[in-house]
Amino acid sequence: MNLGGIFIVFPLPDQTDLHKKSPDLLVKYLFGRDGLGSLKEYLRTKLGVQLDSASLTDTGCIDFDTFCIALHCDETTKYTVETEDLIISAVFRYLAMIRSQAQHFEQLHNEVRLDRRAHFLPEVDDWSAFLKLKRLPLVNDEFNIATRLHRYEIADVLSARHLLSSYSAEEMNGFLACLTVDQCRVFVSDLDWHTEHVCLFSSPDGRLCCQPDGIAPYNLEKLSENLLALCRAEWPTASCQIDTVFTWPRPRPFVCKNFSLKPRDLTNQPNGPRKIKRQSTLDGSSSSTNLWFRQDDRFQTELAYISVDLLPPVDVVRLALASSLQISILANLFSEELADLKMQAVEADLELSVSRSCNGIQVCCSGHSEPLPALLLAALGRIAELRVPLNYFNQERIGNLRAQKFSLQPCSDLSQIANRLDLAGFLHIQRDYQSLDTQTLDREVEINPSSFIAHHFSNPAHATPLERENWPxxxxxxxxxxxxxxLTAEQVISLVDSITAVLPPLSRRPADTFRLDPFFMRCSERLLPRGSHHFIRLNFATNRSIELTSRTTRLKKGDAALTKSVCGLLLQMPTAISGGLKKQASKYDDFFFRRFWHNCCLWLLKEALTLCTKLPDCTKRDLRWDTVIGCNANCIVIELVSESHPVAIETTIELVIACVGKTVDSITKEQLAGMKSRVQQLATRLFTAPNLNRQHELYWRHITCGDYDFSWDTHSLDTNVKTILDRISKKDLYNYWKKWLKQGSQDRRVLSVHKINRQQFTFNAQDDYYATYQVQGIEVRSLDDFKQNLQDCIPMQTASLKDTFNS
Known part of the structure; x- marks a missing residue:
C-alpha cells in the first residue's frame, strides 16, 4: 500500500477565549521538538514518516476548532496495514506520555511563552524599512489576519496567542482530554491525494460548489479493537515497547517566569548609574566591591544587564606584562569552561559572556531580569571553583594568545605602545599582545604564575614544596x-551579597581610600613630558608584521605592501588644562563643559582635515587620523604608510598638521558652521543611547576604565553640546591647534613610532636618516625605564578650576 499522508483530526470547542493560555501551543511545541525521545525522531528513523505539523487549523469559521496532526509518508516505501496502525499508535502513546507529565506543564508553558514572545516583535534596527515590507510582525502563527480580526478584539488582534500571559492547569488538562482516540477521525490518503482538487467552499444551499461526480473517493473504516485498546491505555504500559522510546524533553534552565516591570522609582535619577553603599560597608571600613545601579526609566523594557569586572592588583595587570598575559589566558579558560552555560543562556533568550576587560576579567549577563541573577551566580560559582594547574601558563599558550590577538584584533604599534606605557587617554583600550619586533623595548616574559592566580585559581596541592612555602x-x-x-535597588543589593559569597574572598580598603577617584585602585595614567618629543624605532622584515601594517592602515594585501614603512605620531592633551579657554570660566565649573570643550575641539580639527585642499590624494588615502577620547587626557593618533623612510614620513605628517592649522585660520563662517553641525551629530551618536543595550555599553566602558564621570548622560546633551560649539570661535580653535599640535609649541607632547622595513632600508641607511633627523627627538630604548620616568596625570576631578583656565 502506498501512503501519501495520515491526518489525525480532533474536533474542539471554540478556542478563541483561550488566546492568553493557548494550551494547543504547548502540545504543538512537544510534537514539533526533535531529538532523542521525541515522536518526530521515532517516526523518521524507524518508520520513514515525516511529522509535518500538529496545530489548530484555520478554517475561517468560528464556534468550533479542529486540531490536526499531519504526517507525510515516504513515497518510495511500501507500507502495510500493520505499519499504518503502528504510526497511529505511536501518536496516541506520545499523547499518553504528555498527559502523564502534568507536573511539567507550567515549566513547558514558560518555555513556549518565551519562544512566542521572542518571535512576536523581531528585533529590527530600521523599523521604517521593516514596515515597507507591508506585513504584520506575526511569525509561525496558524491564523491569518482575516481570521484574527474575526475572532479577537482589536486590542488583542496582534498579541493573541503570542504573549501567553497566563497559565491554567485546568485548561491544559481539558484540552488534552479532547485529544483521545474516541473523539478523532483518522484520514489516510493514497500517494496521489494531493493531486486531486478538493473544494471546501459551500454554496448557499449547503452543497459543495463543485460536487464531484460519481462515488466519493474515500472509504470509511473502523479502527481495530487492539489498536483502540493500545491508544486508550494509561502511560506507561509494560506490553507496549514504544513507551520505552518516548521521554519528556529536558527542562531549559533560566527560563523567565515573570515578564512584569518592576516598580519604578518616581524620583528623578542622577546622570548615569549611581553608586550604592550597602549596609555592610557603613561600619567605617569599605568593601572592595563597587556597586553601580540604574533602573530603566527610558525604555520601559523588561530586560536587564548585570556585569561584574574582577580586578586583580594593579601591579598584575598594568605593570607586569607576563602577569597581564596570564590574566588573558585565564579569561579564555573561563570562557571555555562556561561554554555549556552559555548555550543554556541562549536557550532561555539570555546572553552570557566572559572576556578580558581593560584591567581584569569581566562576566556580563543580559536578558529578561527575572532569571538573570541565577545565571550570573551559576557562572561566578563555576569560576570560583575552577582550579588551574600551575604549569597551565606556559610559553606555548602565551604564543597562542599572541597569535590569536594578532589575527582577531590587529592594533597599530603606536596604540599598543601607548597602552603599555599607561599613557593618559588609552586606559579604556584593551591591551593587544602582538609581538613587537625588537629586543630592546620588552624584557623577557617570565612564565611563573603571579600570586593572584596562584592563590585564587590554582590548587596548592599541585604546587612544589617551595611554592607551598611561599604561598601568598x-x-x-x-x-x-x-x-x-x-531591577530594584533592594534586589541588586541582595544579589551583590550573593556574589561576594560565591567569589573568592574580596579585599577591603580603609574608608578614606574608597572614594570616587577614578584611579583609586588602578595605576595612575602617565603624561608625556611637556614640550618633549620622544621616538621609538621598530624594525620588521617578516610578512606577518607587514600584513598587520597593511590591515591597520587599510591597505590591500599584496606585493605592493611589502615595500612600505610606517610612521605614527601621538599628540597628548591633558584635560585638566583648558587649552585656550580663558574667559567666562566661572560659569562652567563642571566636568562636562571642560571635557567636551576638549572633545569638540579635537573633532573640529579632524573635520578641518577634510577641508585641506593642498594635500595630495595619495597622502589622504594612506593617512589615518584618529581621536582618542580618554578620562584625564585625550590624544590624536596620526599614522601614515609610505615607501619612504619613517623620518621622511614624519616630515609629511608635520606638513599635514601645519595644513590643518592653515585651514582653521582661513575657514569661512559657513564652513565652520558645517563643521560644528557634523560634530554635534557625532557627539549625539557617540553619547546617546537609542536602546538599553547601547546604554549599558556606555556605562560599562566608563566603569571598567575607572571613569566615573557621567555628566554626559542627560536628556539635554544636544543643547549642552550646541552651547559649547557656539562658544568655540575660529580663533579659539586656532589657539587650541597652536597650543597642542603646532610643531615647536612649548606645550606639545609627542611620541612617534618609526616602523622601518629592513628589506628596503639597511642599518647604514637608517643611520644616515637619523643623522639628519631635524626634530632632535629623544629615542626610547626601554619601555619600562621610560615609563618609570613619566609623571602621573593629575585627574581632572581634583584639578583646581582656576589653575585649569589660567594655565
Missing part, C-alpha cells in the same frame, strides 16, 4: 558591578 596569604581581589534595567 591574601592577594588582593576587587570587583566592579553594574546593574541596569528592570
Amino acid at each position: 596569604s591574601r592577594p588582593e581581589l576587587y570587583a566592579e558591578i553594574l546593574a541596569l534595567g528592570n
Whole structure:
C-alpha cells in the first residue's frame, strides 16, 4: 500500500477565549521538538514518516476548532496495514506520555511563552524599512489576519496567542482530554491525494460548489479493537515497547517566569548609574566591591544587564606584562569552561559572556531580569571553583594568545605602545599582545604564575614544596558591578551579597581610600613630558608584521605592501588644562563643559582635515587620523604608510598638521558652521543611547576604565553640546591647534613610532636618516625605564578650576 499522508483530526470547542493560555501551543511545541525521545525522531528513523505539523487549523469559521496532526509518508516505501496502525499508535502513546507529565506543564508553558514572545516583535534596527515590507510582525502563527480580526478584539488582534500571559492547569488538562482516540477521525490518503482538487467552499444551499461526480473517493473504516485498546491505555504500559522510546524533553534552565516591570522609582535619577553603599560597608571600613545601579526609566523594557569586572592588583595587570598575559589566558579558560552555560543562556533568550576587560576579567549577563541573577551566580560559582594547574601558563599558550590577538584584533604599534606605557587617554583600550619586533623595548616574559592566580585559581596541592612555602596569604581581589534595567535597588543589593559569597574572598580598603577617584585602585595614567618629543624605532622584515601594517592602515594585501614603512605620531592633551579657554570660566565649573570643550575641539580639527585642499590624494588615502577620547587626557593618533623612510614620513605628517592649522585660520563662517553641525551629530551618536543595550555599553566602558564621570548622560546633551560649539570661535580653535599640535609649541607632547622595513632600508641607511633627523627627538630604548620616568596625570576631578583656565 502506498501512503501519501495520515491526518489525525480532533474536533474542539471554540478556542478563541483561550488566546492568553493557548494550551494547543504547548502540545504543538512537544510534537514539533526533535531529538532523542521525541515522536518526530521515532517516526523518521524507524518508520520513514515525516511529522509535518500538529496545530489548530484555520478554517475561517468560528464556534468550533479542529486540531490536526499531519504526517507525510515516504513515497518510495511500501507500507502495510500493520505499519499504518503502528504510526497511529505511536501518536496516541506520545499523547499518553504528555498527559502523564502534568507536573511539567507550567515549566513547558514558560518555555513556549518565551519562544512566542521572542518571535512576536523581531528585533529590527530600521523599523521604517521593516514596515515597507507591508506585513504584520506575526511569525509561525496558524491564523491569518482575516481570521484574527474575526475572532479577537482589536486590542488583542496582534498579541493573541503570542504573549501567553497566563497559565491554567485546568485548561491544559481539558484540552488534552479532547485529544483521545474516541473523539478523532483518522484520514489516510493514497500517494496521489494531493493531486486531486478538493473544494471546501459551500454554496448557499449547503452543497459543495463543485460536487464531484460519481462515488466519493474515500472509504470509511473502523479502527481495530487492539489498536483502540493500545491508544486508550494509561502511560506507561509494560506490553507496549514504544513507551520505552518516548521521554519528556529536558527542562531549559533560566527560563523567565515573570515578564512584569518592576516598580519604578518616581524620583528623578542622577546622570548615569549611581553608586550604592550597602549596609555592610557603613561600619567605617569599605568593601572592595563597587556597586553601580540604574533602573530603566527610558525604555520601559523588561530586560536587564548585570556585569561584574574582577580586578586583580594593579601591579598584575598594568605593570607586569607576563602577569597581564596570564590574566588573558585565564579569561579564555573561563570562557571555555562556561561554554555549556552559555548555550543554556541562549536557550532561555539570555546572553552570557566572559572576556578580558581593560584591567581584569569581566562576566556580563543580559536578558529578561527575572532569571538573570541565577545565571550570573551559576557562572561566578563555576569560576570560583575552577582550579588551574600551575604549569597551565606556559610559553606555548602565551604564543597562542599572541597569535590569536594578532589575527582577531590587529592594533597599530603606536596604540599598543601607548597602552603599555599607561599613557593618559588609552586606559579604556584593551591591551593587544602582538609581538613587537625588537629586543630592546620588552624584557623577557617570565612564565611563573603571579600570586593572584596562584592563590585564587590554582590548587596548592599541585604546587612544589617551595611554592607551598611561599604561598601568598591574601592577594588582593576587587570587583566592579553594574546593574541596569528592570531591577530594584533592594534586589541588586541582595544579589551583590550573593556574589561576594560565591567569589573568592574580596579585599577591603580603609574608608578614606574608597572614594570616587577614578584611579583609586588602578595605576595612575602617565603624561608625556611637556614640550618633549620622544621616538621609538621598530624594525620588521617578516610578512606577518607587514600584513598587520597593511590591515591597520587599510591597505590591500599584496606585493605592493611589502615595500612600505610606517610612521605614527601621538599628540597628548591633558584635560585638566583648558587649552585656550580663558574667559567666562566661572560659569562652567563642571566636568562636562571642560571635557567636551576638549572633545569638540579635537573633532573640529579632524573635520578641518577634510577641508585641506593642498594635500595630495595619495597622502589622504594612506593617512589615518584618529581621536582618542580618554578620562584625564585625550590624544590624536596620526599614522601614515609610505615607501619612504619613517623620518621622511614624519616630515609629511608635520606638513599635514601645519595644513590643518592653515585651514582653521582661513575657514569661512559657513564652513565652520558645517563643521560644528557634523560634530554635534557625532557627539549625539557617540553619547546617546537609542536602546538599553547601547546604554549599558556606555556605562560599562566608563566603569571598567575607572571613569566615573557621567555628566554626559542627560536628556539635554544636544543643547549642552550646541552651547559649547557656539562658544568655540575660529580663533579659539586656532589657539587650541597652536597650543597642542603646532610643531615647536612649548606645550606639545609627542611620541612617534618609526616602523622601518629592513628589506628596503639597511642599518647604514637608517643611520644616515637619523643623522639628519631635524626634530632632535629623544629615542626610547626601554619601555619600562621610560615609563618609570613619566609623571602621573593629575585627574581632572581634583584639578583646581582656576589653575585649569589660567594655565
